[in-house]
Amino acid sequence: MTRLLSAKGKFLLAAFALAAALAAPLQAASLGASKLNFASFKEFNADSWQFVGQNIVAKGVYIPAGDLEIYADQATINIESRDIEAVGNVQVYRWENSGGVVDMAKLARIQNTPNCSVTLLGITGDVWGDLSVQVSISMLTDNIKAQRLVGNLDSGYFQFEDAQFRFKTYVCRAERGERKPDGIITVKNAEISSCNYLEDDNGHYSIGCTEAQFTPHTTEFYGMETIDTDVGDHTVFLTNGFWKVYGVPVLWLPVFYKPKDESLGLFSIQWGEASDWGYYVMLSKRFDFSEYPYASVKLLGDYYSKRGYGYGAKADFETDNSRTEIFGYGIWDFDPNKTDDYDKYRIRVPKGRYDFRISNVTHITPRLDFRGALEVISDPYFTRDFFSGRYNRNPQPATYMSLEQQFDHFSASLYVRPKVNSFYTTVQRLPGFRLDAHRQQILNTNFYYQGDLSMDYMKMDWIKFDWDTKRYPNEKLKNYSSFRLDTTHFLYFPLRFDWLTLVPRAGLKLTAYSNTSKEKVTVEDLNTLFQAADPQNTRGMLLHNYDDKGKAKLRFAGEIGVEASTKIYNSWQDVRSSFLALDGLRHVIRPYINYTLIPKPNVKRDHLYYFDDIDRIDEQHFIRFGLENRLQTRDGSSIRDYFTMENYWDLHMRKEEGFSQIGDFCTILSATPFKGFTVSTLFSIDAGGNNGKVPETVRDGRDAGHPGINLKWLNRWNISLKYSPADDWDFTFSYIYHRPYASRSAYSMGSTLTQLDAGSFFNKYFSEHTEQFQFSVRLPITPDRRTFASYAMSYDVQEGYIDVHTLQVVRNFHCWEVAAGFQWERDTDDDRYKQSFLFSIYLTGLTGPLQSGQNSILTRADNAMRAPGSSRGSKFWSN
Numbered sequence: 001m002t003r004l005l006s007a008k009g010k011f012l013l014a015a016f017a018l019a020a021a022l023a024a025p026l027q028a029a030s031l032g033a034s035k036l037n038f039a040s041f042k043e044f045n046a047d048s049w050q051f052v053g054q055n056i057v058a059k060g061v062y063i064p065a066g067d068l069e070i071y072a073d074q075a076t077i078n079i080e081s082r083d084i085e086a087v088g089n090v091q092v093y094r095w096e097n098s099g100g101v102v103d104m105a106k107l108a109r110i111q112n113t114p115n116c117s118v119t120l121l122g123i124t125g126d127v128w129g130d131l132s133v134q135v136s137i138s139m140l141t142d143n144i145k146a147q148r149l150v151g152n153l154d155s156g157y158f159q160f161e162d163a164q165f166r167f168k169t170y171v172c173r174a175e176r177g178e179r180k181p182d183g184i185i186t187v188k189n190a191e192i193s194s195c196n197y198l199e200d201d202n203g204h205y206s207i208g209c210t211e212a213q214f215t216p217h218t219t220e221f222y223g224m225e226t227i228d229t230d231v232g233d234h235t236v237f238l239t240n241g242f243w244k245v246y247g248v249p250v251l252w253l254p255v256f257y258k259p260k261d262e263s264l265g266l267f268s269i270q271w272g273e274a275s276d277w278g279y280y281v282m283l284s285k286r287f288d289f290s291e292y293p294y295a296s297v298k299l300l301g302d303y304y305s306k307r308g309y310g311y312g313a314k315a316d317f318e319t320d321n322s323r324t325e326i327f328g329y330g331i332w333d334f335d336p337n338k339t340d341d342y343d344k345y346r347i348r349v350p351k352g353r354y355d356f357r358i359s360n361v362t363h364i365t366p367r368l369d370f371r372g373a374l375e376v377i378s379d380p381y382f383t384r385d386f387f388s389g390r391y392n393r394n395p396q397p398a399t400y401m402s403l404e405q406q407f408d409h410f411s412a413s414l415y416v417r418p419k420v421n422s423f424y425t426t427v428q429r430l431p432g433f434r435l436d437a438h439r440q441q442i443l444n445t446n447f448y449y450q451g452d453l454s455m456d457y458m459k460m461d462w463i464k465f466d467w468d469t470k471r472y473p474n475e476k477l478k479n480y481s482s483f484r485l486d487t488t489h490f491l492y493f494p495l496r497f498d499w500l501t502l503v504p505r506a507g508l509k510l511t512a513y514s515n516t517s518k519e520k521v522t523v524e525d526l527n528t529l530f531q532a533a534d535p536q537n538t539r540g541m542l543l544h545n546y547d548d549k550g551k552a553k554l555r556f557a558g559e560i561g562v563e564a565s566t567k568i569y570n571s572w573q574d575v576r577s578s579f580l581a582l583d584g585l586r587h588v589i590r591p592y593i594n595y596t597l598i599p600k601p602n603v604k605r606d607h608l609y610y611f612d613d614i615d616r617i618d619e620q621h622f623i624r625f626g627l628e629n630r631l632q633t634r635d636g637s638s639i640r641d642y643f644t645m646e647n648y649w650d651l652h653m654r655k656e657e658g659f660s661q662i663g664d665f666c667t668i669l670s671a672t673p674f675k676g677f678t679v680s681t682l683f684s685i686d687a688g689g690n691n692g693k694v695p696e697t698v699r700d701g702r703d704a705g706h707p708g709i710n711l712k713w714l715n716r717w718n719i720s721l722k723y724s725p726a727d728d729w730d731f732t733f734s735y736i737y738h739r740p741y742a743s744r745s746a747y748s749m750g751s752t753l754t755q756l757d758a759g760s761f762f763n764k765y766f767s768e769h770t771e772q773f774q775f776s777v778r779l780p781i782t783p784d785r786r787t788f789a790s791y792a793m794s795y796d797v798q799e800g801y802i803d804v805h806t807l808q809v810v811r812n813f814h815c816w817e818v819a820a821g822f823q824w825e826r827d828t829d830d831d832r833y834k835q836s837f838l839f840s841i842y843l844t845g846l847t848g849p850l851q852s853g854q855n856s857i858l859t860r861a862d863n864a865m866r867a868p869g870s871s872r873g874s875k876f877w878s879n
Helices: 002-028 104-111 196-200 382-386 388-393 523-532 854-866
Strands: 048-052 055-065 068-078 083-103 116-125 131-152 158-166 171-179 185-193 205-216 234-245 248-258 267-274 278-290 294-304 308-318 322-332 352-365 368-377 400-406 410-417 426-441 448-461 480-492 501-513 553-565 568-577 582-598 620-635 638-652 665-674 677-685 714-723 730-738 741-743 764-766 770-780 787-796 801-812 816-827 832-843
Touching (some): 083 104, 104 131, 158 196, 714 741
Antiparallel strands (some): 048 055, 055 068, 116 131, 294 308, 400 410, 426 448, 568 582, 665 677, 730 770
């Protein structure tokens, strides 16, 4: 009996050695981070076994070890030399555990997933009455299969024949191969793919090669004494490869390289036709180099039949305390004037066009931050032509650097903003320093203080044109500069009564300039300067520039005011509705009055250099009447706004030419009345009668009357509706109306005012006349919810036609996503529709049930910046 137990103990040791042996090559190919030890070795089974000298021979072996399961028809282990040979259906499987919260529909999909075990841990409900389930999932992930495996446990050298690997994101089949002691795996006559159908000889795509090498980024010693299978991820290098589609070679790859932490197959291909680009092909490929610090690079390569070859890259680096983004893209443009005739403007557009940007945010300490950005562009129209999404967000990107330190009662910042691109008008700060004191109580009194201090050397550096206007003489724009010190100090004395809150305030602003203008520059003169600085302006203008003869000046501006408000509310605790997501209801009404008086400053603003609104302070005297309405309901342990609305209008005490003393009546509203539906709107009513008649619409050079809204008293109205009746069903509708009108400024230095149009010391003048309906829909069109269609259109009421409509279909296949889209856009120059189309393929790789769909979502979001059209990103929106 003792002899039998001893033999069994030796077999346990041998079986454990087998587990380590198989885990070694398995983990060397990134099978996971499972660590084997004797305590995790559960139990083994064998149909039969025997000792042959120093060897143990076992048949029908099954060994569970940690999260690994090992099978073999027969295994032989030498106890002394630690040599091992396993033959016949050698299989090693790895189970991966994960968890999360899913809805009932996703739970059903996971439960139907092959090789997936689901455990329900709990059920919760949200505010809408929907149930969510917390689950724990064990899923069969990586595995290796071979007919024969020979090696040594101490050295870590192994050979295998007729092997098949399945790792995190790819499958590899090889006729033979070896694993060296340094962890490098070399395979011969292999085929690799991120489509797991390759296991069944039915891969959608693959790369076949004569030889491939898998190199780990860390190397561990594999042996009985130091077993550690966490070797990190691998790079893959192959030679003499062929990219195959359904087994048919379509492209020879002399060499192919995959860095660590990244799938072989995750890249996208788009091709189509657009009027400004011609036929195009757009390729992108992302390489992830490390998880921490996170580092990745996405390569971009494009061809446009009318524009040439474009190439670039986007790199991201991230740690717990910093994030850096680097973007670069260049093209030798065959026809820079294809999008627009830029030669008729005043900035030269070169054939060699590019954009380079680097930005960084670093949390140096918990309270000290660095922020900076540098962007160098070849011309002002480059992003408009090729990356219109970036252009629409920021048509004139800035270069800057700043250090920001937060203290208990104030914050400090040091910043620099230089001019980098000569074709932009830039207010340079070389450098600037600012202190901001947050509103805070003074000792134990009822007084509160708020203030700021800034010191800047500022320079207005106007755009530099390549040539003057050709038809008319044009006076030059003259740069100007000054050191400016500005400081603001306000005192508040809040008074609270039973039903009324009063907050009187008084403050002053002192602004010192080292240089000013003796020549007077009015608001109209300043507007003319900015019109002349428009690079697309070809009209000659007589300019009234600032001079530098005004000497130093100190301006004083004061403000007094008071805000009075009260709250009226009522609650209904028993109001409940799952459809309306109501758990009690509270209505809060806050009427308020805000009085503001800024006497005329001691220095007229017409003689002060303009850098920003600080330099345009002028007399203000008005009363703001406002009303806030909020409907609130409980959302678990918090309060959620169910409906919000604010109305306000201003009564100006000071007369101004061209304006009534009664300001506009404005409303801002948002609501979520039931699940999946949101509405938001804003409108402005000309309560003071400042507008004339709505101008007549001109179509094709002839008057077309007043199509659409013809209301003298309505300045603007925007409304947006969105409804999602079910997952993946989205309907949106919006209406935009904007007529030419003027809005009088209402501004306070010491109080925050809601603003729809004004908000500075400039009166606002709007010349556009816009009226549009926009509609879009996205929904699944197949029962498996893997095919989606989306449609969007925009109807211009004033022009009387649909100016753009787009149709797109997206299909998620097993391991790739295919999208096709068409767009028709009205060309205002010749009243014809320009047509363009898009066809794209994105290889999604292998994902688990909890991660399914993420690749396509991230891809569409990323490719929104690279969508085709007359300007990149303006067409084929992403859902």
